[in-house]
Amino acid sequence: MKLQETFRALSDPTRREIISLLRDGPLHVQQIVNHFATSNATISHHLAVLRKAGLILDEKQGKYIYYELNTGVLDEIIAWISSLMDQEECVCELKQEHS
């Protein structure tokens, strides 16, 4: 399932940090590797997991491969979580109106 792959991909701290890096714009592999103490092979593996989950997109530019965020997939997670919260007590209503 898509939801399963997304959750799995996000369950690793290194991969979440990669995603946080890409929040400010696309980066190529070397730039991403430089943010970590791990080998480029490891980062390449993490990028493959994120790519397979659809969380990042790759685009070749010159001698580099740039990775950028693809947040569309995250809508499913939000939808899944929201479906849990809707059933419960209505947390979304703002009660502190009287002050």
Place this chain on the structure above:
Amino acid sequence: MKLQETFRALSDPTRREIISLLRDGPLHVQQIVNHFATSNATISHHLAVLRKAGLILDEKQGKYIYYELNTGVLDEIIAWISSLMDQEECVCELKQEHS
């Protein structure tokens, strides 16, 4: 810290299904076990993971221990994901600031 535990807990399909079951109200362990083909030991382990992540709460009633959903922890995940999506829209503004 908390975010890590939550993502980890949700990365397993059995645990997500347990959570989906609890969406309709509290259940005791036997009721949860009956929904799966796995042993009660395995389910107990999954419940421990979910409990430690704060995703479920346990309450003893008579001879049973009832588990119920605690969706509060999920706010952090939604906040994390939202922060990724918000940043995307702001990229153009940041570019203009520096021109």
Place this chain on the structure above:
DNA sequence: AATATATTTAGACAGATATCGAAATAAGGA
């Protein structure tokens, strides 16, 4: 074409995790 750089793949290994059966603990009801 040759060389240097960028990225991925292969193979291996240690640690984490999901699962099981069986034993242990706890709590009621007879």
Place this chain on the structure above:
DNA sequence: TCCTTATTTCGATATCTGTCTAAATATATT
């Protein structure tokens, strides 16, 4: 108390996962 039921813990195992080094592939520049 004894017995039954409910739940967790224990020990063991098989699979998964993150990481490494080294090798392979790909691409640009000279």
